[in-house]
Amino acid sequence: MIFTVANQKGGVGKTTFLINFAYYLKDFKNKSVLVIDTDTQANCSYSLSNANNIGNAYSLFIEDVDILAAKILETEIRKDEINLFKSTIDLSNEDELDTPINYMQNLKYLYTLFDCILIDTAPVLSKKLIYSLQFSDYVITPIELEIYSLQGLSLMLNTIFNIKKNVNKNMSFLGVLPSRVITTNKRQSRNLDKLYAEYGQELFLPFIRYRNDLANASANQVSFFKTNSKHKKELINVFDTIYAKM
Template identity: 65%
Template sequence: MVLTVANQKGGVGKTTFLVNFANYLHEKQNKSVCIIDTDTQGNSSYSLSYAAILGDTYSLFKNNILSDKILNIEKDKIYLYKSTIELSDEGEFDDNSFYNDNIKYLSNIFDYILIDTAPVLSNKLINSLQISDFVITPIELEIYSLQGLELMLNTIFNIKKTYNQNMSFLGVLPSRVNTTNTRHLMTLNHLKEEYGQDLFLPYIKNRNHIAEALTEQVSFFKTKSRYKKELLIIFDFIYNKMQEK
């Protein structure tokens, strides 16, 4: 299964969701997981310092990895293709046939492939959407974050219609929600009226412990945070939604 985390708006919680959900799949559901970091910022590569590195993402676009000697996956490890600076030259990613084949190959080896994407509507993002079984869109409930939402959803649903009818859009995932902030709650209600309740996943609250775990390069589920249960319930919901497919 391939899951892409997509929103061309920056700072909305894509990487935070991806890293936590990867740990959840691995630790709580006992699944084999490979993360592909397509963002030159390399945030997920940084936070997943404990992952086993299989290579860099650039090589997935440029070579056929089928001939590499892969892969005895060890159950206790989480795997990563890391970001490098070569990913920044957008002109290099017009033909992504290697990428398609490589991701297909990896998805036969791993239970889950999780793709982290940069905050830009790039060829790498479009291509990742074209080969995904699932897509999820984190948002922040602030006006600047919402202005691009329509464009993102249009892009996702156009790709689904044109290239990838197999794709399931899991939903919009409000992240960093401050429930004492009436603006956040009003914005969420307004969005649900506009787009329909069903498009939205349960929201993730703003929790410092979550940001801390990623900064400290440890799995949030291995910390002592009292908010673990809260995130687990949301991830169980998303996981179950994926099983319905």
């Protein structure tokens, strides 16, 4: 399956979600996992520095599937590690991405090799994001319960549901995932209530709390689940809910 994390707003927890969900799928669900980092900020590639690096994400957009297949033949795919197509600065060349044909064929090919392909995206409504949504089985939208993040939500959801309606009927939108939630913060609680009232609570997944241990694990380039944080079960519960919807 192909899974995209999408929100054109930055700093809402996309990368943190994706990294930890990748570890969850590998370690708790025994899946072979590929992560594609399409964000030039390369935060995901940084935190997954121990992953099995099998190529550059940019090449998936511009190279022919025969080239990818030839490269993969010479590469060791790992089931005990996360496999990674890392971000490089050439991902900023949107001009060369006029057609999604190479990306589509490359993803189709990779689909045959991995149980789970997770795509991290940049905080911008780019062609890379649109193409990723076009070929995804599952999409999730992390948000922060702060006004700037809420303001962009309807644009993101409209984009996702338009693609679902017109291009990718197979896509399943798993929900909006409030992240970095501080439960004692009244403004955030009010914002969550407003969102439930406006969109319906069914659209929302259980939230991920603000936990310093999560930011630490990403900064230290280790799996949160391998740390001695006492909040691991909390995150596993959220992931179990998401996994049950897939």
